[in-house]
Amino acid sequence: MGLFGPPNIEKLKAKQDLPGLIKALGYTNEASIRMAAAKALVEIGAPSVEPLSAALWDWNSNIRRVAAAQALGEIGNTHAVKPLVTALRDKNMNVRCAAAKSLGQVGDPLAVTPLITLLKDNDVEVRHAAATAMGEIGDARAVELLISALEDRDADMRHAAAKALGKIGAPAVEKLIVALNQKEKYNLFKRNEILSQAASQALVNIGPPAVHRLVATLAKEDWFLVQSAENTLVGIGKPALDALITALHDSPPKVREHAAKTLGRIGDDRAVEPLMEILAKGEPFIPAIGALGEIGDPRAVDLLLAFLDSDDENLPLAAIEALGKIGEDRAVEPLLALLTGDKINRSNAAAQALGKLRDNRAVDPLLELLEKGLWSHRNLYAQALGEIGDPRAVAPLIALLGSLDLEMRKSIASALVRLYQSNRLEQEHRTMILAYRDKITRPHADKTTYSMSSDCHEDHGKHEDNFGIGIPFPV
Numbered sequence: 001m002g003l004f005g006p007p008n009i010e011k012l013k014a015k016q017d018l019p020g021l022i023k024a025l026g027y028t029n030e031a032s033i034r035m036a037a038a039k040a041l042v043e044i045g046a047p048s049v050e051p052l053s054a055a056l057w058d059w060n061s062n063i064r065r066v067a068a069a070q071a072l073g074e075i076g077n078t079h080a081v082k083p084l085v086t087a088l089r090d091k092n093m094n095v096r097c098a099a100a101k102s103l104g105q106v107g108d109p110l111a112v113t114p115l116i117t118l119l120k121d122n123d124v125e126v127r128h129a130a131a132t133a134m135g136e137i138g139d140a141r142a143v144e145l146l147i148s149a150l151e152d153r154d155a156d157m158r159h160a161a162a163k164a165l166g167k168i169g170a171p172a173v174e175k176l177i178v179a180l181n182q183k184e185k186y187n188l189f190k191r192n193e194i195l196s197q198a199a200s201q202a203l204v205n206i207g208p209p210a211v212h213r214l215v216a217t218l219a220k221e222d223w224f225l226v227q228s229a230e231n232t233l234v235g236i237g238k239p240a241l242d243a244l245i246t247a248l249h250d251s252p253p254k255v256r257e258h259a260a261k262t263l264g265r266i267g268d269d270r271a272v273e274p275l276m277e278i279l280a281k282g283e284p285f286i287p288a289i290g291a292l293g294e295i296g297d298p299r300a301v302d303l304l305l306a307f308l309d310s311d312d313e314n315l316p317l318a319a320i321e322a323l324g325k326i327g328e329d330r331a332v333e334p335l336l337a338l339l340t341g342d343k344i345n346r347s348n349a350a351a352q353a354l355g356k357l358r359d360n361r362a363v364d365p366l367l368e369l370l371e372k373g374l375w376s377h378r379n380l381y382a383q384a385l386g387e388i389g390d391p392r393a394v395a396p397l398i399a400l401l402g403s404l405d406l407e408m409r410k411s412i413a414s415a416l417v418r419l420y421q422s423n424r425l426e427q428e429h430r431t432m433i434l435a436y437r438d439k440i441t442r443p444h445a446d447k448t449t450y451s452m453s454s455d456c457h458e459d460h461g462k463h464e465d466n467f468g469i470g471i472p473f474p475v
Contacts, residue, residue, distance in 0.1 A: 006033050013040040018051045025055065025071075026064035038067050042074040049075060053083035056095075065095045073102025081108045088114050096121065097129040104133025112139045119145050124154045131157065135164025140171035147172075147179050150198035158198045166205020173210045176203050177217055180232070181225040191224055200228055204235035211240045215247050218258040230258055234265045241266065245274045248288075257287045264291030272297045279303055284310075286318045293322025301328045308334055308346075317349050324353025332359045339365050348380050355384030363390045370396055379411035386415030389422035391429045401436060402467065406444060413440040413471040420473075437475070442468035 007027065012020040021044075024037035041048040048071065055068035069087055072080040080102070087099035100118055103111040111133070118130035131149055134142040142164070149161035165172045179199035184190045203210045210232070217229040233240045240262070247259035263271040264287075272295055275288045280303065289307065292300040300322070307319035320338065323331040331353070338350040339362070351369070354362040363385065370381045382400070385393040393415070400412045417440065419425060420433045445468060 006030060007037070009033065009036040009040055012037070013044070016044060016047070018044070018048060021048075022051050022055050022064070022068070025067040026058070026061040028063065034063065034067055038071045038074070041071050045075060046077055046079075049077045049079050053080060056083050056087045056090075056099075062092045062095065065090065065092065066098045069095060069098035069102050073098070073105035076106050078106060078108050081106055081110050085111060085114045088118055093123045093126055096123075096126045100126065100129035100133045104129075104136035107137050109137060109139045112137060112141050116142060116145050119149055124152075124157055127152065127154075127157050128160045131160040131164045135160075135167035138168050140168060143168060143172045143175055147175055147195075147199070147202075150179065150202065151192070151195050158194070159201070162198050162202040163205055165202035166207075169206050170209040172202065173206060173213050176206075176210075177213060177229070180217075180228040181222055196224075196228055200232045200235065203232045207236055208239045211236060211243045214240075215243045215251075215255070215259065218247070218255045218262075219252055226258060230262050230265075233262050237266055238268055241268055241270055245271060248274055248278060256285070260285065260287035260291045264294030267295050269295060269297050271295060272299055276300060276303055279307075284312055284315055286314055289315070289318040289322050293318075293325040296326050298326060298328050301326060301330050305331065305334055308338065313345060316346055320346065320349040320353050324356040327357055329357075329359065332357060332361055336362060336365060339369070344374070344377070348377055351377075351380045351384045355387035358388050360388065360390050363388060363392050367393065367396055370400070375405075375408075379408060382411045382415040386418035389419055389424035391419075391425050394419060394425070394429045394432055398432065398436060401439060401469075406469075409467070409469050410471060413469045413473075416440065417471060417473050434475070437473050439467065440469050440471050441473045443470040444468040 006029065007020065007024045009021070009024060012024065018041070021037045021041050025034055025041075027033045027037070041052060052068045052072050052075075056065055058064050058068075065087070069084060072084055084099045084103050084106070088096055090096050090099065096118070100115060103115060115130045115134050115137075119127055121127050121130070127149065131146060134146060146161045146165050146168075150158050152158050152161065165176065176199045180196050182192045182195050182199075184192050203214065214229045214233050214236075218226055220226055220229075233244065244259045244263050244266075247255050248263075251259065260275065263275065272292065275291050276299070278285050278288050289304065292304065304319040304322050304326075307315045310316050316338075320335065323335065335350045335354050335357070338346045339354060341347055351366065354366070366381045366385050366388075370378055370385070373381060378400075382397060385397065397412050397416050397419070401409060401416075403409050403412065416433050416436070420430055
């Protein structure tokens with residue numbers, strides 16, 4: 001090493017000058033020199049382990065101790081485990097972090113117990129490194145304390161613990177499912193949301209090994225647990241498909257219901273045929289109809305149309321909603337027939353579905369219902385017209401902005417705002433709507449004023465409404 005300049009790492013490496021390279025690890029003037037020295041020691045390999053282990057005791061240089069710990073991890077020799085375990089008790093946080101990470105890289109199960117202790121370190125970076133290392137080692141002994149770490153006050157630490165449990169895999173599944181519905185420590189009636197969400201993420205990280213146990217959990221009575229299991233299966237996604245499809249056919253009714261719902265939320269079209277097969281057999285399985293709507297595959301349209309005339313009111317309503325989500329033109333005429341029919345629930349559902357389909361053929365029937373239909377249902381017609389975005393709806397909707405009913409005014413105003421923002425209107429109609437922007441955005445206020453009667457004994461109240469609506473209207 002030169003007296004007046006930086007050490008020549010290439011020469012030191014060529015000579016395998018281990019003491020010189022160890023000394024260079026503590027060179028403070030240039031980080032690149034330290035990095036080059038560490039790289040050289042790693043490339044030399046096993047012969048570097050002993051001097052690097054000794055460097056962990058160099059109390060004169062935190063930098064050198066950190067670099068030595070990192071290099072030992074890169075080498076990955078099990079002879080470094082004991083020195084690195086000792087370094088977990090170093091007074092310097094960066095050394096403890098480096099030692100923990102390196103133990104994870106070495107992957108020796110002997111490090112698990114000391115790393116478990118480090119999960120209680122005061123520094124979050126150290127706890128994070130310990131959790132990550134235990135995930136790399138993959139020893140099941142770490143599961144319980146890693147689950148406890150899912151409640152850590154630091155979000156990054158919770159993420160690290162969830163990731164580590166994901167790497168440990170199947171041995172963690174049972175305890176994580178219990179954690180999905182763990183109650184608060186001091187409130188046994190309230191679920192621990194932080195722990196539940198972190199446990200769900202850990203199960204998602206585990207993936208396929210957790211699927212069958214999660215599907216079985218769908219049979220539980222606890223609603224929150226079932227919802228957590230369902231959400232987790234959605235997070236796992238495609239790897240859960242086969243087990244969920246199997247559950248459609250040979251499981252208790254409750255499991256079949258949640259399996260269908262989960263398949264819909266995952267949205268993979270491989271579930272379409274199994275779902276259709278159940279319905280084609282004549283089984284009135286509403287969750288399957290809902291799932292087909294969520295997936296949105298046009299193959300389901302004809303089967304869904306067949307349910308529109310069912311005597312079971314729930315089946316056509318579910319089918320109408322699904323058809324609206326799928327968005328196929330083939331559904332427009334059958335839905336228009338329901339819109340103008342005498343079955344009010346189906347008519348309302350058809351109005352909502354036609355709004356989603358955005359087909360101009362629905363505009364005139366919707367405008368007629370807006371004028372002559374039941375007053376309490378006109379908000380649905382307004383909403384549908386707003387979604388379709390046809391200029392013919394502008395003037396009739398504006399005419400209803402003066403309604404005495406605040407909720408009606410809100411529905412009409414929301415429809416007009418949606419029309420304005422649809423990019424389907426000419427400037428003339430946009431200007432018409434914009435003229436009412438102040439009325440639409442003005443906060444609603446009403447008050448009752450009182451006056452004394454002529455006999456000085458009775459108060460008569462008078463209600464005043466400023467006809468404001470209070471709907472946001474960004475331009």
